[in-house]
Amino acid sequence: MGESLVLAAEHPERVAGLVLIAPPVPVAGREEPPYSFDDVLDTEEGWAKENRHYWLRDWPGYLEHFFSECFTEPHSTKPIEDAVGWGLETDAETILAGFRGWDTKELDAEATVALSARIRCPVLVIHGTEDALVEPERGIALARELDAPVTLLEGSGHGPHVRDPVRVNLMLRDFAGLSPEPRKWTRAKSRRKRALYVSSPIGLGHAQRDVAIAMELRKLVPDLEIDWLAQHPVTAVLEAEGERVHPLSAELANESGHIESESAEHDLHCFQAWRRMDEILLANFMVFHDVVSEEHYDLWIGDEAWELDYYLHENPEEKRAAYVWLTDFVGWLPMPDGGEREAFLTADYNAEMIEHIARFPRVRDRALFVGNPEDVVPDSFGPELPAIRDWTEQHYDFAGYVTGFEPVADRERLRVELGYAPGELVCIVTVGGSGVGADLLRRVIAAFPEARELVPELRMIVVAGPRIDPASLSAEDGLEVRAYVHNLYRHLGACDLAVVQGGLTTAMELAANRRPFLYFPLRHHFEQNFHVLHRLERYGAGRAMDFETATPTVIARAIAEEIGREVDYLPVETDGAAKAAARIAELL
Amino acid sequence: MTTAEALGTRPEQTRARYPDEEGYVERDGVRVFWERYGEGEPTILFLPTWSIVHSRIWKLQIPYFARHFQALAFDPRGNGRSDRPADAESYAEHEFAADALAVLDATGTERAAIVSLSLGAQRALLLAAEHPERVAGAVFIGPSLSLGDLHSDREAVLAFDQELATNEGWAKYNRHYWLRDYTGFLEFFFSQCFTEPHATKQIEDAVGWGLETSPQTLILTETAPGLRTREETLAVCGRVRCPVLVLHGDEDAIRPHAHGAELAELTGGTLVTLEGSGHIPLARDPVKVNLLIREFVESLERRAA
Structure with missing residues (x-):
């Protein structure tokens, strides 16, 4: 901080x-530190950790203490984790080498005042009122010396650019004079009716159901124009449907690439993967902010658009259109092997969400659950938090499931069309567009010879998908391995058995078409292991398989038991998109 | 009942804010009335437009800017509380500019x-x-400059001094018609200024201000010296060095949007197109116009810092 003044x-x-955030410049008197930095102390409590000997003894302990004091705002687990991680990239010895104690900095109050008098450029001081490290009075006093405005962030701690990045980014942008210049403004009465649809790119299921909802919405509001803020692979679906993808979509940071990078062998810890996406989510919220600052929309729709929902609740003054939130699950749930820490973290995220909704009920004009009340898991949000089902019933409308397609009407005819021979039993094995699925494909391929013995009429088609090289899959005699199958969803509607991962969309497609299927939830994927599983069990759809214990023999037997079976699933509703659209149209 | 009849001779409506100081400047025997509002920094001077209206045209700007900055406004020669000299030379553009300087000096x-x-x-x-x-x-709203043709319906009957065979539409923009039916002209003209639906109050206000002067005075302004040619206009634009903001409605029926766009280009300024707006958005869309002006003025402050 002193360096920037110099x-x-x-x-x-x-x-x-010059922008100074929480400047620890000694203009206003600083209270004497409660403990000596250099002496050996007989305590390690609190700020006694600010001590040379303690640093050398327990550097991680000091970092945890220091950064918990930096981020005094509730629900700051991720900023603290990040900062401790960066602190561990150095060590106490290195920091001590450049450190002569807090009170022996080169810049004293007098020197600071003298330096301040020489500064001619515009200055902005930003300081949190709850800053536990540097009293806001010091930022205020420095601003006075510099004859500069000071912006106090009420309730903020020492790192507001991390904990309230939207506000701080907008302040920095304005200070630098970089505000996008308005080129055009349209009188309210001259505006066309427009909606901005923000569709989550994680899994293709959202794209299908969002297009279905958009089509129903246009039936109800024929003059509605819809723009989409979306990225690959959602954009592929949208472009095929002739939808208008907003050009700034190209600026979105890649979410699906991140999710893939977080995956391992049939394993995706999706809660942590999502937490580790905080930077991408904020970057994408700022893109959204640019879009809606320059163009008028009557309505924003976010289908599991986490960045939108989270940062609107953190910055409710940025809401300037009606806003609809859609999701097919509510509640972060810990995986059992995550232990206490994960249980604490998921509860903390749930608590923050519950507080958001309670404090700013006006942010979500509609919250639509894609499903029915019974699809909500019977779990709790965490210790001393409500039951998920009760809370969700109070805070959501239920659209029923949205498939985004019509179920197969004439299966026999479709089988002929797809070239299925009479009497053969067709098993489709697919992991969709995911690159995480090669291990599951190999496991099922290994089960093929045994399955063939049990089911002589078996024809197995393995679909590698766009991200898996079919040549990397061993070819068994009589097995078909294909890179790509056109209109795969039609095969899933016509087959005698499907073997899939635990994603909601594919499983519900199979349930809607009343096909028997085996599904393998990804390890550590709480949504697939809890939320989807609960819903499929309610519909009585599919057989859940455990990747850990499913040997080729186990899989072969399951195939033999399930293939061609008449199912007794609960019927899947077909009016979900229309119901969702009707609730949304009320806002237009 | 026409707008003018509906107006009658009502007293001025209550203002949101009254001037903190007012006075006259006098040059060559012509007195010009000015008002100062607020004490803040910087100062915004709202210049008079054509003498068909006076400084009340800025009534939706002044109270807002007076709270944040200092606002100055003055009535044009020929309307309001300013004098109405009887010769065209007195309404030359450089006289209005000199009045503005005199008001800056006086305050x-x-x-x-x-x-x-x-x-x-x-x-x-x-x-x-x-x-x-x-x-x-400098902020320009719906600028009226000699930069090219006007709208075709207006160009078709551009004959101010000729007796025309018709009174229809822009044929009313004619010396002889003004003298025959001045209120008829005002009503037509302001209906063209406010092409936005639901602008009755704005039209009533403007017609009322127009009735505070006379067709004879307006005829003098029409023949007074100004930036009459494109060449003169380009030359002056080329000498402007300060930051410029141009606001222009794309449905401006008085002055083509293209002129505002060209002014922005000539002065290196920023153009904001107001979609669906007519000639006087400061009256019809005052919130947006106020916010745009404020943002511009604050950017000047930052540049100065």
Whole structure:
């Protein structure tokens, strides 16, 4: 902080402006630190950790203490984890080498005042009122010396650019004079009716159901124009449907690539993968903010658009259109092997969400659950938090399931069309577009010879999908391995058995078409292991398989038992898209 | 009942804010009435437009900017509480620019951001080009400049001095018609200014202000010297160095949007197109116009810092 003052004072030609966030410059008197930095202390409590000997003894302990004091805002687990991680990339010895104690910094109050008087560039001071490290009075006093405005962030701690990035980014942008210049403004009465649909790119299921809802919405509001803010692979579906993808979509940071990078062998810890996406989510919210700052929309629809929902609740003044939130699950749930820490984290995220909704009920004009009340898991949000089902019934409308397609009407005819021979039993094995599925495909291929013995009429078609090289899959005699199958959903509607992962969309497609199927939830994927499983059990659809214990023999037997079976699933509703659209149309 | 009849002779409606100071400047025997509102920094000078209206045209801007900055406005020669000299020379554009300087001097204002509407653009350009030290930045709304053809329905009957065989439409923009039926002209003209639906109050206000002057005075303004040619206009634009913001409605029926766009280009300014707006958005869409002006003025402050 002192360094930036020196830079601005001594190199005015290089410094166009100066923003100081929580500056620890000694203008206003600082209270004496409660403990000596250099002496050996007889306690390690609290700020006694700010001590040379403690640092050398327990550097991680010091980091945890220090950063928990930096981020005094509730629900700051991720910023604290990040900062501790970065702190561990150095060590106490290195920091001590450049450190001569807090009170022996080169810049004292007098020097700071002298330096401040020489600064000519525009200055902005930002300071949190709850800053536990540097009292806001010090930022205020420095601003006075610099004759600069100070913006106090009420309730913020020492790192507001991390904990309230939207607000701080907008302030920095305005200070730098980078606000996008308005080129055009349309009178309210001259505006066409427009909606911005933000569709989550994680899994293709959202794209299908969102297009179905958009089509129903247009029936109810014929003059509605819909723009989509979306990325691959959702955009592939949208372009095929002739939908308008907003050009700024190209600026979105890649979410599906991140999710794939977090995956391992039939394993995706989707809660942690989502937490580790915080930077991408904020970047994408700022893209959204740019879009809606320059164009008028009557309505924003976010289908599991986490960045939109989270940051609107964190920055409710940025809401300037009606807003609809859609999801097919409610509640982060810990995986058992995550232990206490994961249980604490999921509860903390749930608590933050519950507080958001309670404090700012006006942010979501509609919250639509894609499903029925019985599809909500019977679990709790966490200790001392409500039951998920009760809370969800109070805070959501239920659209029923949205398939996005019509179930197969004449299966026999479709089988002929797809070239299925009479009497053969067709088993489709697919992992969709995911690159995480090669291990499951190999496991099922290994089961093929045994399955063939049990079911002589078996024809197995393995679909590698766009991200798995079919040549990497061993070819068994009589087995068909294909890179790509056109209109795969029609095969899933016509087959005698499907073997799939635990994703909601594919499983519900099979349930709607009343096909028997085996599904393998990804390890550590709480949504597939709890939420989807609960819903499929309610419909009585499919047989859940455990990747850990499913040997080729187990799989072969399951295939033999399930293939061609008449199913007794609960029927899947077909009016979900229309019901969702009707609730949304009320806002237009 | 016509708008003018509906107006009758009602007293001025209650203002949201009254001036903190008012006075006259006098040059060559012509007295010009000014008002100052607020004490803040910087100063925004709302220039008069064509003398068909007076400084009340800025009534939706002044109370807002007076709270944040200092607002100055003055009545044009020929309307409001300013004199109505009887010769065309007195209504020359450079006289209006000189009045503006006199008002700045009288109020002890070194430098101001200037905001102009329509014909006010000409005096604003003269001020910015010839007195750069007094003008921090300039906002032009629906600028009226000699930059090219007007709308075709207007060009078709562009014969101010001729007796025309018709009174229809823009044929009313005619000396002889003005003298015959001045209120008829005002009602027509302001209906063209406010092409937005539901603008009855704005039209009533403007017709009322128009009735405070006379067709004879307006005829003098029509024949007074100004930036009459494209060449003169380009030359003055080329000398403007301050930041410029142009607001222009794309449904402006008085002055083509293309002229505003060209002004922005010529002065290196920013154009904001107001979709669906007519000639006087400051009255019909005051919130947006106020916010755009404020944002512009604040950007001048930052530049100055």
